[in-house]
Amino acid sequence: LIDMEYWLACNEERAAQARFGAVCCCGPCAMYRRSALALLLDQYEAQFFRGKPSDFGEDRHLTILQAGFRTEYVPDAIAATVVPHSLRPYLRQQLRWARSTFRDTFLAWRLLPELDGYLTLDVGQNLGPLLLAISSLAALAQLLIDGLPWWTGLTIAAMTVRCCVAALRARELRFGFSLHTPNICLLLPLKAYALCTLSNSDWLSR
DSSP states (O other): OOHHHHHHIIIIIHHHHHTTTBOOOOGGGOOOOHHHHHHHHHHHHTOEETTEEOOSOHHHHHHHHOOSOOBOOOTTOOOOOOOOOSHHHHHHHHHHHHHHHHHHHHHHGGGGGGSOHHHHHHHHGGGHHHHHHHHHHHHHHHHHHHOOOHHHHHHHHHHHHHHHHHHHHHTOGGGOGGGGHHHHHHHHHHHHHHHHTTTOOOOSOO
16 A cells, blocks of 8 residues: 555655755654754654644654754665555554644744755645645536546546556556555545644554
């Protein structure tokens, strides 16, 4: 379920963030300098949202604290972590991630004037689910009213063919991005629910 998501996050997204020295370090894949953590420990432990302790999403929150250190990406590093292998644990994980992302996005707004242009865009990408939901509803409305325009069908067909070619050339099924469309549609309602329940700090998997 999350094979491609992990691959893109670690090999593309983090590599891009590294160009600006501001990698959002995934918990199981990160190493921190002890002296750097000591400076931020009080702020990190005192993280609250709407008066309740926020005890997950440490990777994004530690990045946002901005103590003046660079965070780097090491492409040759090898790390292992436990990942969900069925739908229910996967949805719980995604709900927890969505809540922490939304919380820390709100926290990051006050830092936007100090951020590099790319990092501002990186924070802004968290509006993606909202824009995707709006575009999906607009597309559904057009489909119900006018039917499927020929150029839309042609675009979808071309994208599907391109994804299949990429998957065959790489000999990796995960590169068939069109296979992830049902997954995206599944996550949109979950992200909407996460946005409405931001005060819930339950870990959900422990």
